[in-house]
Amino acid sequence: MDQTGQAAVAEEATFEPISVSRALDEIARQIRQEVMAGRLKPGQKLPPERELCVRFGVSRNTLREALRALEISGIIELKKGASGGAFIKKGDRDVVITGLRDLYYLGSITPEQLTEARVMLADLVVRDVCVKATEADLEALQANVAAAEAAQKAGNFEERARIHLEFHSLLVKISGNPILILTMEAILKVMAEFVAQIGYSENRFVLPSRRRLLKLLAERNADEAANEMAAHLRRVHRYYLSQIKSQD
Numbered sequence: 001m002d003q004t005g006q007a008a009v010a011e012e013a014t015f016e017p018i019s020v021s022r023a024l025d026e027i028a029r030q031i032r033q034e035v036m037a038g039r040l041k042p043g044q045k046l047p048p049e050r051e052l053c054v055r056f057g058v059s060r061n062t063l064r065e066a067l068r069a070l071e072i073s074g075i076i077e078l079k080k081g082a083s084g085g086a087f088i089k090k091g092d093r094d095v096v097i098t099g100l101r102d103l104y105y106l107g108s109i110t111p112e113q114l115t116e117a118r119v120m121l122a123d124l125v126v127r128d129v130c131v132k133a134t135e136a137d138l139e140a141l142q143a144n145v146a147a148a149e150a151a152q153k154a155g156n157f158e159e160r161a162r163i164h165l166e167f168h169s170l171l172v173k174i175s176g177n178p179i180l181i182l183t184m185e186a187i188l189k190v191m192a193e194f195v196a197q198i199g200y201s202e203n204r205f206v207l208p209s210r211r212r213l214l215k216l217l218a219e220r221n222a223d224e225a226a227n228e229m230a231a232h233l234r235r236v237h238r239y240y241l242s243q244i245k246s247q248d
Contacts, residue, residue: 013039013047015055023058027066030056032075035088046076046086093182100186101193111194115237118187121180122168122233123226126213128175130222137174138218144170145210152207157200164206165192198243205235 013034034040046052053063067086070076074095076086103109129137144167151160165188172184209232216225 015052023056023062024066024069027056027058027063028070028073028075031070035075040088042088042090044088046088048085093185096182097186097189101190104190104194111237111241114187114190114194115233118191119230119233121184121187122171122229125168125172125175125180125184126217126225126229127222128177128180129171129217130220130225132176133174133217137170138214140170141167141214141217145207145214148210149207152202155202157202161195161200162192165195167210194240198240201243203239205239206232209235 015030015034031040031046040046047055049060049063053060056063058066067076067078070086071078074089077089078084078086100109104114144163148160148163148167151157151163168184168188172181175181209228213225213228213232216228
């Protein structure tokens with residue numbers, strides 16, 4: 001974006017003086033509000049620090065701390081140099097993924113809640129796949145199951161686990177819904193780390209479930225496909241918990 005466009009943004013954004021006691025929260029709130037209102041757009045540059053300090057009525061140190069917090073949140077990007085400054089970022093998928101992962105490891109989300117969320121999300125996804133899946137989509141799922149079977153036979157359980165999780169990514173991408181895709185991606189990232197922590201081992205119930213599911217998807221049997229997926233995910237959850245207990 002050229003300097004003219006950036007200057008125009010600085011004039012349009014309507015920042016107000018804030019209470020010093022809540023300075024960081026207020027700066028973040030106002031910048032988010034400007035983004036929501038469309039006066040600040042992805043790629044556009046915030047006004048210079050000196051001007052922001054005057055408009056917010058805060059010190060430069062307070063402003064910089066607020067901007068760093070917004071950078072960590074994925075709202076802005078801070079660039080150095082003559083053409084640097086604070087820029088509104090484009091939507092960052094990693095922010096959602098990192099947020100969910102942090103909540104899980106901090107104990108705000110339990111394994112039970114994670115599994116329940118997967119079951120509910122998978123129900124929507126599987127039913128949607130029964131309507132939208134093309135022959136090419138079904139073939140990609142078949143290829144995934146075949147690859148998992150090959151990894152199982154080779155005794156490469158880590159690769160098999162990765163392929164099993166990829167199966168869910170393939171499913172949700174068929175929906176074409178970016179919110180479902182992002183939510184599933186975040187859950188799968190947490191699951192991948194969870195599985196890696198417990199360790200990889202042999203199990204013989206996933207592949208038979210996958211084959212049953214593929215048959216039901218090909219038949220467009222949404223109810224039975226959703227039931228198969230829910231039963232599978234709950235069984236996997238019980239298996240993981242048993243692995244954790246065996247390590248205690």
